[in-house]
Amino acid sequence: MISCCGLHTVYVLADGHSQRFFALEEGVMTPRLWSAAGRLLVVLAACAAVSGAAADDPAKGEWRYYAGDNASTKYSPLDQINRSNVSKLRVAWRRPHIDPELVAANPGLRLSNNYRSTPIMVDGVLYATNAVGSAEAFDPETGRTLWTQKTAAGVAGSPGLGGALRAVAYWSEGGDARILTYQKQYLYALDPKTGEPFSGFGDKGRVDLSVNGQYLWNAPPLVVRDLVVVGSAMADQDSATKMGGPAGEVRAFDVRTGQPRWTFRVIPREGEPGIESWGDESWRFVGAGNVWAPMSADDELGYVYVPTTSPTNDMYGGHRPGNNLFTDSVVCLDARTGKMVWHFQTVHHDLFDYDNPAAPILADIMVGGRPVKSVVQVTKQSFAYVLDRVTGKPVWPIEERPVPQSTVPGERSSPTQPFPTKPPPFDRQGVTIDDLIDFTPELRAEAIEIVKQYRYGPVFTPPSVVGDGPDATKGTIQLPGSVGGADWTGAAFDPNTKILYVPSMTNPFVANLLPGNPGQTDLRFRASNRALLLGPRGLPLMKPPYGRITAIDLNRGEHMWMVPNGDGPRDHPLLKSLKLPPLGHASRGAPLLTRTLLFAPDGDQVNVRTPEGGGGKKFRVLDKENGETVWETELGAGVTGAPMTYMHKGKQYVVVAIGGRDHPAEFVALSLP
Numbered sequence: 001m002i003s004c005c006g007l008h009t010v011y012v013l014a015d016g017h018s019q020r021f022f023a024l025e026e027g028v029m030t031p032r033l034w035s036a037a038g039r040l041l042v043v044l045a046a047c048a049a050v051s052g053a054a055a056d057d058p059a060k061g062e063w064r065y066y067a068g069d070n071a072s073t074k075y076s077p078l079d080q081i082n083r084s085n086v087s088k089l090r091v092a093w094r095r096p097h098i099d100p101e102l103v104a105a106n107p108g109l110r111l112s113n114n115y116r117s118t119p120i121m122v123d124g125v126l127y128a129t130n131a132v133g134s135a136e137a138f139d140p141e142t143g144r145t146l147w148t149q150k151t152a153a154g155v156a157g158s159p160g161l162g163g164a165l166r167a168v169a170y171w172s173e174g175g176d177a178r179i180l181t182y183q184k185q186y187l188y189a190l191d192p193k194t195g196e197p198f199s200g201f202g203d204k205g206r207v208d209l210s211v212n213g214q215y216l217w218n219a220p221p222l223v224v225r226d227l228v229v230v231g232s233a234m235a236d237q238d239s240a241t242k243m244g245g246p247a248g249e250v251r252a253f254d255v256r257t258g259q260p261r262w263t264f265r266v267i268p269r270e271g272e273p274g275i276e277s278w279g280d281e282s283w284r285f286v287g288a289g290n291v292w293a294p295m296s297a298d299d300e301l302g303y304v305y306v307p308t309t310s311p312t313n314d315m316y317g318g319h320r321p322g323n324n325l326f327t328d329s330v331v332c333l334d335a336r337t338g339k340m341v342w343h344f345q346t347v348h349h350d351l352f353d354y355d356n357p358a359a360p361i362l363a364d365i366m367v368g369g370r371p372v373k374s375v376v377q378v379t380k381q382s383f384a385y386v387l388d389r390v391t392g393k394p395v396w397p398i399e400e401r402p403v404p405q406s407t408v409p410g411e412r413s414s415p416t417q418p419f420p421t422k423p424p425p426f427d428r429q430g431v432t433i434d435d436l437i438d439f440t441p442e443l444r445a446e447a448i449e450i451v452k453q454y455r456y457g458p459v460f461t462p463p464s465v466v467g468d469g470p471d472a473t474k475g476t477i478q479l480p481g482s483v484g485g486a487d488w489t490g491a492a493f494d495p496n497t498k499i500l501y502v503p504s505m506t507n508p509f510v511a512n513l514l515p516g517n518p519g520q521t522d523l524r525f526r527a528s529n530r531a532l533l534l535g536p537r538g539l540p541l542m543k544p545p546y547g548r549i550t551a552i553d554l555n556r557g558e559h560m561w562m563v564p565n566g567d568g569p570r571d572h573p574l575l576k577s578l579k580l581p582p583l584g585h586a587s588r589g590a591p592l593l594t595r596t597l598l599f600a601p602d603g604d605q606v607n608v609r610t611p612e613g614g615g616g617k618k619f620r621v622l623d624k625e626n627g628e629t630v631w632e633t634e635l636g637a638g639v640t641g642a643p644m645t646y647m648h649k650g651k652q653y654v655v656v657a658i659g660g661r662d663h664p665a666e667f668v669a670l671s672l673p
Helices: 100-105 236-241 279-284 441-451
Strands: 002-004 007-013 018-025 028-035 040-046 090-096 120-122 125-129 135-138 145-148 169-173 176-183 186-190 206-208 222-224 227-230 249-254 260-265 296-298 303-307 329-334 340-345 361-367 370-378 384-388 398-402 416-420 476-478 492-494 499-505 509-515 525-532 547-553 558-564 597-599 618-623 629-634 644-648 651-660 663-671
Touching (some): 120 169, 120 644, 186 227, 222 296
Antiparallel strands (some): 002 007, 090 663, 125 135, 135 145, 176 186, 186 206, 249 260, 303 329, 329 340, 361 370, 370 384, 644 651, 651 663
């Protein structure tokens, strides 16, 4: 055992068993036999609480935050369910995403089976929102309802504006406690015991979050110290068809009174830092750049970490020359004031819809013998940007490298983009002929004919205009596409081993532009459509895996292993006779990490913009050390929300939201007999 800077490093020699799985060699999935003999597993445990880390057991086996903690690790130290008994898991209870009596009483109610909710568990009670966004409390042992929020907003409404948010938040101090949630445009503080709003919060128990008459968001509120922090989202159709629009804001409110405490504007205003990155004074009218993803916080430092997104328009930026700060950035804010401490831009002058889609993960790591408080942003472009969360400086060098330039009239694309030197990309980047599907010569020939119709190249190849001449193309194939790499599912981090587990998708995307019709848009060019590109005969265009999980050692910035995540299309009539191994699903399935296991479920086809055949229905558990599937089952549909775990009356449970095109959405709880 080696002691350094108050940390104890324990070296444990792994056993000599060998495991067969698929390794990534130059972007191609090839079977290799990896031996665990002699492998060194480094386990770091802090002597005392370390800020931002989740090494300490949550009180009473609780799950108090959407992602397990404010560090967004998706980690729990519980291990009653482990490799030796996970095969005995069975369904303990099921709970519909809305009370059937409520549906019967509101026959015009519009509901979605894409139920994105994840419960939190505090003081022996589960809290979540139902299909129309009302908060509910229910019993962790049975799923029985304890109370349902009653709001003046009513139950009718679209799934986008009135549907489930990803999670509620919890705050307590002394004898005071409250659930923070919102429905439609209203933020509420509720009594955890009764669900009644606190009358002294905002205006008679609620705060109006609407800006210009609307509010759209479904990420969980972030509670840090005595504040509740919220972001915002903008409708895609607005960002696709307009130069301007509402600009993104992050706002903080007092958890006791609901009084506004500060506002951070992603797009700067006159006299503010970053304005020089908006040519032609485009900061005056450009919109979006919002924070639609979850956020994270370091409670000890008092910092909030926000992942910002692309500005209007997603794929044409001729009207907004420059790097466009602070869009597509990781921004660190002082929780007391909302003032920016530092920022790092992950995409300059975004033309790719490369929103930062997941909460930054706070990871205390050891690099070159030196402890580092890091923050990790996983991205759609399949990079993990690892930064010092105190200073914002890269932990390993991040290089500005030349990228392909736009050929679109009026566009001034960024000459360079930031490329991390470590860790390596966790999914395939760019398109070459060698990357195309090649299970049979016929499929490969058809794939080549498909890509000939498009412009393609390395990552950050910009959109192009659809032409009508004999040599014209139908736009640009982008890989990763805007629905590729990592998505809102994020990643999971083990604070003991310092391993990051990243689910990702290989989803080619067509970025095609048409001249703007003045009667429909004020843009010189607009996106024709937002299409995922399939390959020959409905199969994927690229070689597998189409979904994967990559384990990354954050102490070294190196990959440990990669495995396909799911079966993929190996049962397709053209492939079935080939008896292929798992090929991976291009679907959104959030991970859950415990002391001994990695839960890696398939995302269902019902998830927005999942390619045909991309979803799965398996709920899968992997060995953390090597990615081997330990156990899997089917619950009736794939997952739509992020799984969580807790301990109640001496029994560990795992709960996840599922739903499908033909399967009503519900929570499913698993436990040992």
